[in-house]
Amino acid sequence: MHFTRRSTLTLAVAAALALTACGKKDEAAAPAADASAATAAAGATVVQIGFAAPLTGPQAHYGEEYKNGVTLAIEDANAEKPVIGGQPVTFELVAEDDQADPKTATQVAQKFVDSKVSGMVGHFNSGTSIPASKIYADAGIPMVAMATAPAFTQQGYKTTFRSMTSDTQQGSVMGKFVVEKLGAKNIVIIDDRTAYGQGLADEFEKAVQAAGGKVVKREFTNDKATDFAAILTSIKGQNPDVVFFGGADAQSAPMAKQMKRLSIKAPLVSGEMTKTPNFVKLAGKEAEGTIASLAGLPLADMPKGKDYETRYKARFQSDVATYSPYGYDAARAMIAAMKKADSTEPAKYLPELAKNAYTDGVTTSNWAYDDKGDLKDGGITVYQVKNGDWVVLETVGGGVKAGNASAAQ
CATH class of the missing domain: 3.40.50.2300 (Response regulator)
Known part of the structure; x- marks a missing residue:
């Protein structure tokens, strides 16, 4: 003991x-x-x-x-x-x-x-x-x-x-989603240079390219920044269909507000550190339309x-x-x-x-690891802010069939 x-x-x-x-x-x-x-x-x-x-x-x-x-x-x-x-x-x-x-x-x-x-x-x-x-x-x-x-x-x-x-799973789902479901062809990527933000952006970029999309510009900031005017001004001329951000809500919220202020019509797309009530609170009405992924199933599922x-x-x-x-x-x-x-x-x-010692979980009934320590079956859910709240667009894996993402179009 x-x-x-x-x-x-x-x-x-x-x-x-x-x-x-x-x-x-x-x-x-x-x-x-x-x-x-x-x-x-x-x-x-x-x-x-x-x-x-x-x-x-x-x-x-x-x-x-x-x-x-x-x-x-x-x-x-x-x-x-x-x-x-x-x-x-x-x-x-x-x-x-x-x-x-x-x-x-x-x-x-x-x-x-x-x-x-x-x-x-x-x-x-x-x-x-x-x-x-x-x-x-x-x-x-x-x-x-x-x-x-x-x-x-x-x-x-x-x-x-x-x-x-892992971000390998999450990034691959989101990269494919924006190309195939949103019809995005020209995509801009911004990340905060953290292990999380950059890693997620890298995996997203790979998936975009594999799905036939084009990354027209890639920029980076840091996890303390709140002023993105220079970066956003530089990407506006690219007329992107999607702006992807790898980072936390303390950065994605002001980014969303500044995108709207600069009349960038492309939706902001991000990962699970943006899919929070705090993002909606910080971004206010400018949060509307933002899309983010979250590992796992919706809470209700x-x-x-x-x-x-x-x-x-x-x-x-x-x-x-x-x-x-x-x-x-x-x-x-x-x-x-x-x-x-x-x-x-x-x-x-x-x-x-x-091994699979835990089969009675909240998030999954199959808490099983591969030989690296990655969860075998977690699923990825894509959300969008609508009327001030996060709503489900699509769930991939995790025992739930993919939903209808037409609302994101």
Whole structure:
């Protein structure tokens, strides 16, 4: 077993002071545990699961919703009064803010390794997950990340797994969609130069060309920019049928507003970091017509999506946005692997995680990995903003037949 034993009193004090390291001398420097750990039953073994995502800054809304899903999964698992290795266990979420910054992410990863967490859910961004993955791999700690960049699972680490489909799948679907369903011939691509944004744009470009479309111009910005006047002015003369952006909603929202201001009639097309309520809020009426893809099925079509939506709203007093169901399933898949292996030792439950140990998910009933750690069957859904809300245009894969995309024409 890979755990730390604590009494209820010790847990309460630890949660209050946020001193939650497992066997680490510098307690104050340890990752901060969720206060819910104080509810652990007396005599239970505490098993720590790490979590990292941007919890401050312009991407904090992604990280908080993602964390909520993991929190709900751990609470559900604890309510089942799990017994592993013949002893009752209580799972404890230990969360850290990596600020969507690669350097900070590696520091966070080392902190988790030093604290001897039993497993890792996260990181969120591809740009943080890729450098952090080596640290977890060297320590033998399994990580199930939200990262979608193809490079994440191409490193050859046996400890890296995804909770969403990769950009190879998402980019290929969107590239084909804009050419075949939207009839786009001349396409402009802009990306934010992050591992996620550039990777998604690369895969999209390949698919556009394979479908017979033409990329007439490719530009790039950064993940802090909000003024795109120079780039948009330069592409306006190309008279594009579609403008594709690889990046987050903090950039795609002002981009959408500025496109309308410059009378660029082409729709903005993007990936899942744009498919958020936050994008619609930030872009306002200029969000109308924007198209974005999201890995996986619409919430209503997920095997347990409706039940999850009800319980999530009751627990967090907010709507499900984008990522929390995948965080939920990632944590539950890891816990299921521990139960099947009857051990929380990473080396012992890792083989079970690599297999299909979890068949009762919210997002899918077939949580199965290939030999690289990519999900075998996730599906991709294409959405469009209509009347201030995201509506489904088409779903490809994931057990749902493709929908009618005629509304996007």
